[in-house]
Every structure is written in C-alpha cells, then in structure tokens.
Amino acid sequence: MSRLEVTDLHKGYGGRPVLGGVDLEVPAGSLTSVLGLSGCGKTTLLRVIAGFERAEQGRVSLGGSTLEDGRTSVPPEKRGVGYVPQEGALFPHLSVAENVGFGLSRRERRGTAVEELLEMVGIAGLAGRLPHQLSGGEQQRVALARALARRPQALLLDEPFSSLDATLRSRVREEVHGLLREQGVTTVLVTHDQEEALSLADTVAVLRDGRIVQQGSPAELYEQPTDAALAGFLGEVNLVAADFRGGRALTPLGALALRDGSGAPSSGRGVVMVRPEQLDVRPLLDGGNGSAGEGALGGRVQQCRYYGHDALLEIRPDDPDDGELLLARVLGEQALPSGTAVTVAARGPVSAV
Amino acid sequence: MSTVAPTQRIESRWTRAWSGRRRWPLVSVVGATIAGALVLLPLAFLVVEAQASGWGEAERLLLRHTTAVLLWNTVRLAVACAALCAILGVGAAWLIERTTIPLRRFWAVALVLPLGIPDFVVGFGWVSLDRGLHGFPAALLIMTLSLYPLVYLPVTAGLANVDAGLEESARNLGLGSWATFWKVTLRQIRPAVLGGCLLVTLGLLAEYGAFEIAQYRTFTVEIFTEFKLGFDTSAAAVLSLVLVLLSVAVLAGEAALGGGRRGWLAGPGARRPAPRVPLGRGRAIGALAALAALCGLALGVPVGSLVYWVIRGGSTTLPSASILGALAHTAEFSAAAAALATALAVPVVTLAVRHRNRFTLVLERLAYLPMALPGLVIAIGLVSFSVRYAVALYQSAFELVLAYAILFLPLAVVAVRSAMVHAPPRLEEVARSLGCSPAGAWRRVTLPMIAPGLWAAFALVFISAATELTATLLLHPTGVNTLATQFWAYTTEFSYGAAAPYAGMMVAISAVPAYLLSRRMTGLAARETP
Numbered sequence: 001m002s003r004l005e006v007t008d009l010h011k012g013y014g015g016r017p018v019l020g021g022v023d024l025e026v027p028a029g030s031l032t033s034v035l036g037l038s039g040c041g042k043t044t045l046l047r048v049i050a051g052f053e054r055a056e057q058g059r060v061s062l063g064g065s066t067l068e069d070g071r072t073s074v075p076p077e078k079r080g081v082g083y084v085p086q087e088g089a090l091f092p093h094l095s096v097a098e099n100v101g102f103g104l105s106r107r108e109r110r111g112t113a114v115e116e117l118l119e120m121v122g123i124a125g126l127a128g129r130l131p132h133q134l135s136g137g138e139q140q141r142v143a144l145a146r147a148l149a150r151r152p153q154a155l156l157l158d159e160p161f162s163s164l165d166a167t168l169r170s171r172v173r174e175e176v177h178g179l180l181r182e183q184g185v186t187t188v189l190v191t192h193d194q195e196e197a198l199s200l201a202d203t204v205a206v207l208r209d210g211r212i213v214q215q216g217s218p219a220e221l222y223e224q225p226t227d228a229a230l231a232g233f234l235g236e237v238n239l240v241a242a243d244f245r246g247g248r249a250l251t252p253l254g255a256l257a258l259r260d261g262s263g264a265p266s267s268g269r270g271v272v273m274v275r276p277e278q279l280d281v282r283p284l285l286d287g288g289n290g291s292a293g294e295g296a297l298g299g300r301v302q303q304c305r306y307y308g309h310d311a312l313l314e315i316r317p318d319d320p321d322d323g324e325l326l327l328a329r330v331l332g333e334q335a336l337p338s339g340t341a342v343t344v345a346a347r348g349p350v351s352a353v
Numbered sequence: 354m355s356t357v358a359p360t361q362r363i364e365s366r367w368t369r370a371w372s373g374r375r376r377w378p379l380v381s382v383v384g385a386t387i388a389g390a391l392v393l394l395p396l397a398f399l400v401v402e403a404q405a406s407g408w409g410e411a412e413r414l415l416l417r418h419t420t421a422v423l424l425w426n427t428v429r430l431a432v433a434c435a436a437l438c439a440i441l442g443v444g445a446a447w448l449i450e451r452t453t454i455p456l457r458r459f460w461a462v463a464l465v466l467p468l469g470i471p472d473f474v475v476g477f478g479w480v481s482l483d484r485g486l487h488g489f490p491a492a493l494l495i496m497t498l499s500l501y502p503l504v505y506l507p508v509t510a511g512l513a514n515v516d517a518g519l520e521e522s523a524r525n526l527g528l529g530s531w532a533t534f535w536k537v538t539l540r541q542i543r544p545a546v547l548g549g550c551l552l553v554t555l556g557l558l559a560e561y562g563a564f565e566i567a568q569y570r571t572f573t574v575e576i577f578t579e580f581k582l583g584f585d586t587s588a589a590a591v592l593s594l595v596l597v598l599l600s601v602a603v604l605a606g607e608a609a610l611g612g613g614r615r616g617w618l619a620g621p622g623a624r625r626p627a628p629r630v631p632l633g634r635g636r637a638i639g640a641l642a643a644l645a646a647l648c649g650l651a652l653g654v655p656v657g658s659l660v661y662w663v664i665r666g667g668s669t670t671l672p673s674a675s676i677l678g679a680l681a682h683t684a685e686f687s688a689a690a691a692a693l694a695t696a697l698a699v700p701v702v703t704l705a706v707r708h709r710n711r712f713t714l715v716l717e718r719l720a721y722l723p724m725a726l727p728g729l730v731i732a733i734g735l736v737s738f739s740v741r742y743a744v745a746l747y748q749s750a751f752e753l754v755l756a757y758a759i760l761f762l763p764l765a766v767v768a769v770r771s772a773m774v775h776a777p778p779r780l781e782e783v784a785r786s787l788g789c790s791p792a793g794a795w796r797r798v799t800l801p802m803i804a805p806g807l808w809a810a811f812a813l814v815f816i817s818a819a820t821e822l823t824a825t826l827l828l829h830p831t832g833v834n835t836l837a838t839q840f841w842a843y844t845t846e847f848s849y850g851a852a853a854p855y856a857g858m859m860v861a862i863s864a865v866p867a868y869l870l871s872r873r874m875t876g877l878a879a880r881e882t883p
Contacts, residue, residue, distance in 0.1 A: 052782045076785035083786040089779050093801045103787030104795075150788060 001343045002153040003028040004049070004186055009058035011041075011048055017258025018044045020210035022058070026154070026186055026203070029317075031177070031199035034190040034212075037233075041210045042190035043086075046156045049188065050083045051076035051326050057293040062153055062186075082155040087163045088139040090131035095143050097127040103150040121179065136164045144176060147224040148183065157182070157189040161196065173200065194234050198222060217267035222275075224297045226257060231273050231353065236312065238274040239353065240346075247291060249350060252297045253279070257348035265352075272350040279328035281313060284341040296345040297322050301336050311335035315344055358598025378791075381708075382701030389719040391697070391759055395734025396597070396726065399590050402737045406587030414591050419575070427571040427599070429559050430492055435550040437497045441647065442549055443542070448640050449510040452630045455637060460644050461509075462868065467651040468502040469864035471820040473562025473841075474856045475499045478655030480566050481662060481849045496754035499563070500556055500652040504549030511545035512538075517627040535551065551607040558600055559727030561823040566844065572596045572727055573823070580733055581827065593730045600725035659853050659860070668851020675839065676854055683835040686750060687818035690757030691765075691811040697758065698765035698810055699803075702773045717766070724763045728824035731760050736827065753828040757818040764817060765810040772806020816863045 005024040010266040012017040018041045026032040036042045047053045049060055051067065051074060062081065067074045089200050090099050100117050101109040117125045121141040127339075131139060140160055147155060160176070161169045177200050180187050190207075197204050198218040205215040214226045225231040228239060242249035242256075244265050249256045249272045256272065298318045302325065304314040313336060315326045326344060336342065401409060414420065448454050449461050467475070474494045480486050486494075523533040539546075557571075564574045572592060580589035632640060667763060698720070705717035723731065739746035746752045776799050784794035822837045826877050829838050836855045843852035 001561050047782075050782070050786055052785070075790075076782065077788045079786070082785060083783060085779055085783060089777075090796055091780060091784075091802075102784065103789075146783075146787065215577060 004188065005059075005061045006045070006049065007059045007061075008321070009048060009060065010056045011044055011053060012056065012266070018210055019048070019055075022207070022210070022212055022246065024188075024205055024209070024212055024215070025226070026188055028063075028186055029184045030202040031180055031187045031189060031200060032203040032205060033197040034188060034205050035194060035197040035208050036190070036192065036207035038192055041194075041209050042207055043158055045207065046083070046158050046188065046190055049154075050081050050156055051079050060267055063149055080150075080153040080231045081151035082150065083158055084140075084143045084155070085149050086159045087136075088143035089132075090134075090139055090142055090146075092131050094131075095127065096123070096129050096131070096134070099131070099142055100145045100149055102146060114147065117136050117149055120148075121145045122175065137166075137168045140164070140176075141206050148185070152185065154186040154188070157187065159191055160189065162191070206233075224261070225273075225353075228271075228273070228353045236276050236329075238270050238276065238279070238326050240274050240323060242270055242272045242352070244268055244270060244352070249348075249352070251346065252317070252319075253344060253346035254296065256346055256350050259349045259351050270352050272352050274346050275348055276312060276327040278330035278347050278350070279326065280345045280347065281315070281328045281330055281334075281336070282343050283336055285345060296343040297326075298341070298343055300343060301338050301340045304335050306332065306335050308332050313342075315342060317344075361595045367496050369642040374698075379702045379854065381700040384697065385704050385713070385716045388701050388762065391755070392719050392722050392762065394738060395731045395756075395759065396722075397734070398737040398741070399593050399597070399730065399734045401741075402586055402733075403594055404675035405590060405821065407519040409540040410587065411591045414588055415595070420592075420595075423575050424572060426489070426569065427558065430489065430496070430569070430571065431554045433493055434496045434500065434557055436552050437493070438501040438504045438553045439546055439550055441497070441501040443508050443546060445501075445644065445647065446512055448644065452632050452640070453637075454632060454640055454644075456641075458751050460648070463648045463652060464505055464644070465502050465657075466864060466868065467499060468506075469824065469868070470499065470652075470655050470860050471562075471837075471856075471863070472496065472499040472556070472560055473566060473822050474659070474860060475651075475655045475845055476563035476566040476851075477840075477852065477856060478658035482654070482658050487568040489569060490639045491567035492564055492571075495563050495567060496553075496557055496560065500553045501647075501651070503556070504546060504554040507545035507549050508542050511542035512627075515627055520627055532609040547607050547610055551603060554603045555600060555724060558596060558603070559729070559823070561729060561826075562841070572599070573727055574728055576733070577823065577826075581727075586733070586737060586740075589733050593727075593733055596727060597725065597730060600727070604725055626689060637648075656860070657859050662849045662853035663857060666853055676836075676858070677835070677836045679836050679839045679855065682833055683819050683837070686754055686835065687815045689750075689754045689816045690761065691814040693754060694762050694765040694814045695769065695807055696808040697762060698769040699807070701766055702769045703761065705781055706770065706773045707778050720766045721763045723760050726760070728756070728760050728821060731756050731829070732824040732827040735759075748828065748830050750830050750833070753825065753830070756824045756828055757814070757821065760821070760824060761814040761817045768810035768813055769803065769806045772803040772809070776802040819862045820859045 002247060004024075006022055006024040009019050009022040009024075010017070015287050020039075021044060024032070024045075026035070034042055034045060044053065048055050048068065055068055055070075055071050057070055058068075059066060059070075062079070066072070067079055067081075091102065094102065096118070097114050104113060114127070115124065118127055121144055123138055123141050123145075126134065126138060126142075131142070144160075164172055173196065189197075189200065192196065198221070201218060203215060204218050204221050205212045206221065207213075208230075214221060214230060221230075222234050225234060228237070240251045240253060242251045244250075244258075244267055247258060247266070249258055249270075251272065251274075253274065256274075258272075299315040299322075300318065301313050302316045303314040305314075307346045308333050310329055311332055311334070313328045313330060314317045315328055317326065328344060330336075405416075437829070445460075445464050449457060456458065470478075472495065475498060476491075477497055480491065494746045519537055519541065520533055524530070528536060559573060560571070561573045561577050564571055565577075571597065576589045576592045576596065579585045579592065695698075700717055701720045704713040735752055736747065739752055780798050780802075781794040784798045785791070789797060818839065822841060825835055825837045826841060829835060834842070836859050840852050840855035840859070842850075843855070
C-alpha cells in the first residue's frame with residue numbers, strides 16, 4: 001500500500017491553464033474522491049497521475065518515489081498505477097479473459113490468475129465473451145479486474161459509474177466499493193456526482209477551476225464547506241441571515257448553536273447555512289394564521305417536490321423580512337400539499353459562510 | 354495592430370505543435386512527411402521540366418490551335434459524360450432504393466459490376482466489335498457505361514439514408530410527389546451526386562487507353578503521344594500542368610457547389626428509411642427494360658466481346674507461358690505497391706486522426722492530392738526526376754511501384770482512415786498503464802483493430818494497380834510485361850483474339866471486389882427494409 005501525493009501540479013492545453021497548482025494527498029489504502037463539475041480538470045489530473053500527459057510544473061509521488069516532476073517523468077507502463085477510464089475502454093478485439101490477462105505475463109496468463117480475478121469481480125462465467133456482448137455493469141467489472149490484475153500500487157477511476165443507469169449504478173458502486181476495501185488499494189475516483197463522492201469515499205477533494213478548494217471527510221465537507229457555492233454544489237442549502245451573539249446565531253428560525261471552528265465572528269451580522277433536513281416543519285392544525293410559537297417562523301407551503309422516500313418542501317415565510325423561499329426536507333409520508341400553513345424551526349448546529 | 358495579432362496567434366500555434374507538449378510519435382511524423390514528399394515529387398519535377406523548356410516554348414505550345422481543340426474535346430466530353438452519368442446513376446439508384454422493382458438484389462449487383470471492368474477494356478470490347486465506332490460518340494458511350502457506377506454507388510447510399518420524415522413533412526406541407534423529389538430528396542442526395550460527378554470527371558481527365566482505342570484526342574492522349582512517341586518531355590510537362598490545373602478547377606468547382614456538405618439530419622436517432630414506391634405492371638416492365646438495357650450495354654457487350662474473342666482466338670494460346678509471366682509480374686508489382694501505399698497511409702492517418710493541427714491537416718490533404726493527378730502526370734514527373742537525379746531508378750520495377758503507390762495513396766488513406774477512427778488512442782493508453790511499451794501497445798491494441806482497414810487498403814490498391822494502363826506503359830521495365838502492357842501491345846496491332854485473355858484476367862482480378870462491394874451495399878439496404 002502506498003501513499004499518493006500530488007504537489008503544486010500545473011498543466012494546460014494550448015496556453016489555456018487546466019490545472020493551476022493542485023495539491024492532493026491520498027492516504028495509503030484509502031479511497032479519495034475528486035469531485036468537480038465537468039471541465040474542471042478532473043480527467044486531466046488523472047491523466048497526469050497515470051503518465052499519459054506531462055505536467056508543466058509540480059510533483060507526483062507514489063509510495064515515496066517520484067513519478068513526475070519538472071524534469072523527469074516515469075513512463076505510464078512503469079508507474080504501477082492502474083487506470084479505469086470512462087465506460088471501461090475494453091479492448092474490443094479481445095475476449096473478457098484476454099482483456100483481464102492483458103497486463104499479465106504469458107506464464108501468469110496460463111495459470112489461474114485470470115480466473116481468480118473474474119471470480120473476484122463476480123463474472124466468472126463470462127470469460128469467453130467479447131466486450132460488445134456485455135452489459136455496461138459487466139464491462140465496468142472487466143475493466144476493474146483488468147486494472148487490478150497487475151496489483152497496482154494505486155488505482156485511478158475516471159467517472160466509472162456515469163454510463164450506468166440509475167438502479168444498476170448504485171449496485172455496481174456498492175460492489176466495487178466493497179472490493180476496493182478488501183483489496184486495500186490506494187484509490188482515486190473522479191466524479192461529478194456529489195452523492196457518489198460522499199457515499200463512497202474516505203476523503204473527498206473538491207476540484208474547482210484547476211485547484212483543490214477543500215479536502216476532508218464527507219461529513220466535514222457537507223457540514224462545513226468553505227463557501228456558499230461549494231455548499232450548494234454538495235446539496236440543497238438555505239442561506240439564512242443571522243445575528244451572532246454569545247456563540248450562537250440568532251435567526252428567524254430560532255437561536256442556533258454554531259459548529260466548532262465554523263468561522264463565525266463572536267458578534268455582528270452574517271449568514272449561516274441550514275441544510276433542508278435541519279428544518280422541522282409542522283402544519284398549523286386550524287389552517288389559520290395562528291402564532292408560530294417561540295423560535296419558529298410561520299409560512300405556507302408553496303410547492304412540494306415528492307421523491308417517494310422523502311419530499312422537498314418550498315416554504316414561503318409569511319413575513320417577507322424573514323427571507324425568500326426556504327427548502328425543507330421531510331420524510332415522504334410527511335409530505336404536505338401546497339397551500340398548507342406551517343411553522344418552521346431549525347435544529348443546530350450550523351456553520352457560517 | 355489588427356493585422357499583427359492573427360499572425361502572432363498562428364506562430365504560437367505552430368511553436369506549440371512542435372514544442373512536444375503533446376508527445377508526437379516520431380515514427381508517424383517521419384513516415385507521413387515521406388508520404389507528403391513523395392506526392393509532391395512528381396509535381397515538382399513537372400514544374401522543373403516545364404521551366405526547362407522556357408516561356409517562349411510554353412507559349413508556342415499553349416497558344417497553338419491544337420491546344421484549343423484538345424481543351425474543347427476534353428471539356429465537352431467531361432460535361433456530357435458527367436451529365437449522362439448523373440442521370441443514369443440517380444435514375445438507377447432511385448429505382449433500386451425507392452421502388453418495388455422486381456429482382457432488386459440482382460440489379461443492385463449487376464449495376465455496380467461495370468466498375469470492375471477497366472475503361473480501356475470496355476473500349477476494346479466495343480471497338481473490336483465495330484471498327485467504325487470512333488470519335489466523340491464512341492468516347493462518350495464508353496466512358497458513360499464505364500463510369501456511371503461512380504454516381505450510382507454514393508447516390509444509393511444517400512437515398513438509403515434520406516429520412517422518411519423529411520419527405521413526409523414536405524407532402525404534409527402541400528408538395529406533390531414530384532415537387533417533393535425535386536425540392537427535398539434531390540437536395541439531400543446532392544452531395545452524393547456531385548461527389549460522383551467529381552470522380553467521373555477526374556477519371557475522364559486521367560483516361561488514356563479508352564480514348565486511344567476510340568481515336569478521340571483529349572489532353573491526356575496528346576500528352577502521352579508527345580512523351581512516348583515524340584520524346585518531347587518538356588512539351589508533355591507543360592501540357593501536364595494544364596491537365597493538373599483542369600483537375601484542380603474541377604475539385605474547386607465541386608467544393609463551390611457544396612459537394613463537400615453532407616445531408617442534414619433532423620435529429621439523432623430519429624431516422625427512418627423511406628417507404629418504397631409501388632410500381633404498377635406497366636411501369637415495372639418499362640423500368641425492367643431500362644435496367645436490362647443499361648446492364649446489357651455496360652456489362653453484356655464488353656464481357657460478351659471478350660468471350661467472343663477468346664473463343665475465336667483459339668484456346669490453344671490461353672495458358673501460354675507469356676500470360677502466366679505477365680500475371681506474375683502484375684501480381685508482384687501490384688502487391689509491392691499495395692504494401693507501400695498502405696504503409697505510407699498509416700502514419701498519415703495516425704497524425705490526421707490523433708494529432709490534429711495545421712501541419713497534419715496539410716499532410717492529409719497532400720495524401721489526397723493524387724486524386725487530381727492523372728497517372729500519366731505522376732509517371733512523367735517520376736521519369737523526369739529519375740533521368741535527372743537517379744538514373745538507376747529509370748525504368749526500374751521500383752519506379753513503377755512508386756508511381757502506383759503515389760497514384761493510389763488516396764484509396765489507401767480512405768480505407769485506413771475509416772478503420773483508425775474506431776481505434777481510439779485511449780485504448781493504447783490503457784495498454785500503457787497495463788505495462789506495455791509504446792510500440793507494444795500499438796502492436797497489441799491498435800494494429801489488430803485497424804487490420805481490416807489495412808487489408809481493405811491493400812486490396813483496393815492492388816486491384817487498381819493491377820488494372821492500371823497509362824503509367825504502366827510509360828514506366829514498366831524494358832522487356833518485362835504485365836497484363837496491361839501485353840494486352841495493349843496486342844490491341845494496338847489489332848490482335849484482338851490474343852489480347853482478350855489478358856483483358857479477361859484483369860476483369861477477373863477486379864470484378865471480385867466490385868461484386869463484394871455491391872453485396873455489401875445491398876446487404877446494408879436489405880437490413881433496413883422490413
């Protein structure tokens with residue numbers, strides 16, 4: 001197991017900078033996901049780590065040995081870095097077994113290695129098939145087995161699940177996750193899907209405009225993003241005006257505790273982020289304009305987006321001074337029809353932005 | 354200021370291309386540069402040769418009455434033949450693709466087969482039967498019957514791809530069936546028609562054998578005569594440059610008419626093949642008679658004539674040593690040329706597909722340039738080069754092979770390109786990450802994937818070289834005869850019976866791929882009809 005380190009990496013195409021000083025640390029044996037919008041440089045970062053592109057500046061090292069710096073570049077075949085590109089990129093002229101055994105020596109191919117790999121990814125019966133005879137999920141598994149065959153020190157996955165349909169995606173994702181845990185291989189997974197990044201990774205690094213803007217555990221990122229844009233990228237968020245006083249944030253939704261190190265000033269005005277699932281929504285029983293009660297805000301459901309397992313309510317506060325629309329997430333069975341009068345209160349802790 | 358900025362941008366693009374940030378495969382750059390240089394070599398020496406004659410001489414050559422006659426002969430034949438081919442090609446394609454004509458599969462194959470008979474063999478077939486046939490009518494007849502498949506084939510493909518939705522929308526908007534054909538269908542297949550006519554015209558400009566047989570003087574015939582009989586290299590070079598200019602003008606004309614544009618599609622995946630028009634009994638009989646007449650004239654007469662002469666010539670001379678020797682030489686030269694052209698096409702295509710920039714674009718265009726260079730012109734340029742700088746090359750087998758390879762490089766490039774676009778470089782990268790060296794990744798991944806394209810390129814060049822006459826007559830090593838040269842020798846002394854078996858052999862070599870091509874076309878069409 002080896003630790004992968006990227007320091008101050010710069011790379012551009014035709015004078016247009018793509019990576020502008022990327023720093024990334026992937027602890028040995030961990031799964032780190034690099035999250036970013038399309039065009040942010042995710043794939044370029046992987047290609048530099050894999051050795052398909054040269055960096056203009058900066059350093060890539062794996063297990064203490066340098067793969068790339070300003071002067072030298074280890075060729076891709078000598079890096080010990082496995083690579084699973086988007087949609088698998090299986091060799092179309094080779095069977096499943098030949099694909100998996102591609103990186104093995106002739107002697108290894110004759111042994112049971114290929115069989116074991118196919119069994120490991122759960123497609124033992126497909127050895128003789130050609131890639132076009134496989135489903136999307138099966139292709140991904142073959143690509144993974146092929147990359148793992150050489151026991152790489154690090155594994156790079158480029159949007160590996162984006163081509164799969166929704167139901168298949170979550171299943172393959174879980175299986176791959178379990179497999180990588182078992183193998184304990186240092187893995188970098190790039191994705192634009194925040195749900196995927198948060199649910200799979202030990203560490204998430206957010207890449208924006210060619211730089212890593214934040215790296216941390218999924219919970220750290222979700223709860224304490226560095227800025228409002230990142231907060232919005234990771235999920236729906238309410239930005240609520242607050243008065244900071246005595247270590248608490250006084251808001252129309254109540255007096256809320258502040259997270260440690262949330263960066264809020266000890267006094268003064270500012271903005272806090274409240275996730276939709278931090279809001280408690282109660283319907284007003286008489287349907288009229290009854291008092292909202294202490295620390296809660298009166299409003300009316302304007303629209304209900306129903307997803308089955310849960311629902312997202314758009315609530316317009318009665319008092320325009322309390323802000324624009326609020327988003328609240330409730331369980332599916334607690335969805336309320338639009339027009340319902342409600343009271344809304346928030347549960348802390350929150351972070352300032 | 355505004356004039357300076359663009360220049361700087363171009364410069365920086367060039368330097369970037371060469372700075373190697375995107376690692377250029379050195380082998381491909383060297384190979385493609387050699388290919389480009391080879392294409393330019395004959396053209397360059399044509400200019401050198403023409404200059405050697407001096408302006409006065411060039412002026413005398415170009416301003417004489419003969420030049421005007423040649424120009425008139427060439428242009429009127431090109432226009433008439435292109436128009437006839439367009440009518441025959443579109444008409445036949447429409448009958449096959451869009452009507453319920455009986456025996457569709459059979460006609461689809463029969464209509465393409467004339468492509469497998471070299472033009473000069475078609476000429477031989479007609480003129481040997483009727484020695485009175487000569488001049489413009491003979492030339493027009495022979496060339497139209499030989500070349501109409503060049504329009505028919507792309508139009509068939511174009512018609513098969515026209516979206517039914519477009520025609521239905523036109524009818525829905527109130528256009529009648531004829532108006533729909535003119536305003537919608539024909540617009541969709543216009544690039545195919547123009548592309549076909551372009552090939553017809555370029556073929557006409559390059560043709561020598563058929564016109565010599567039909568006693569019709571075009572530029573190419575005159576150049577050949579000046580060069581071979583008059584030993585006047587400079588005059589031939591000057592006239593050749595005019596011929597090249599004509600070809601370039603045809604190419605430019607086709608581009609200006611929008612031939613390069615593809616048909617527009619309404620949206621992805623929404624395409625549906627158009628329904629076939631039912632032919633009534635009377636119309637079906639008329640259509641069948643028309644197709645039978647066309648195939649009979651284009652296929653029946655030349656083949657029948659060959660069979661007649663083979664039988665009359667007596668079967669005793671048939672498997673003689675000389676025909677087997679000629680066959681062996683033909684196979685040898687053609688195979689060498691096919692291998693060389695394919696080998697040159699691979700680096701050109703690799704750069705053009707995977708490392709697209711201005712430099713590689715120029716190299717790719719250069720590789721297509723021989724389409725506008727008649728074989729005669731390439732041969733004269735090569736002779737001029739070898740006489741001046743490489744006498745050992747003059748009339749060597751290698752020079753002939755080189756001429757074939759340059760002449761048919763565009764065919765190889767097209768075939769290799771269609772395979773290369775399906776072998777993404779990403780797969781080579783994956784192979785690298787699995788421990789392959791750059792060469793190993795190419796050998797184990799890209800080579801097997803483009804192999805069908807390489808074979809197609811090899812086959813196309815082989816067939817074209819085996820049935821090439823003009824350059825072969827000029828460049829074949831003294832005393833070494835190929836099928837084409839031996840056929841020509843017998844034909845010019847009116848020994849039709851002796852010539853026929855050689856022609857039959859060439860037809861056999863090229864008919865097989867023409868048949869396969871038509872099978873593939875009809876196979877595609879058949880799958881689309883329910």
